[in-house]
Amino acid sequence: KLIRMSVGDTRVIGRNSAGVRLFNVAEGEHVVSAARIEESEEEAEVDLGDHQPEIAPEPGAVIGEDLADGDEGGAA
Secondary structure, eight states, rough: OOOOOOOOOEEEOOOTTTOOOOOOTTTTTTOOOOOOOOOOOOHHHHHHTTOOOOOOOOOOOOOOOOOTTTTSSSOO
């Protein structure tokens, strides 16, 4: 699985904090690597306007279900 996300709006917080959770992984899944990818000039110039791409959910994905408090599906 490949996960891409913009982190430009992620808050930088003090060293006394526990950090920021960017996403959860399913039970039995693990993040094996992470890489910073700089935005190319071509990507920066693309203006999608009102035409945002449609993203299809993965087969078996649960849509619209909120997690119970404290159940974030991964280690903190």
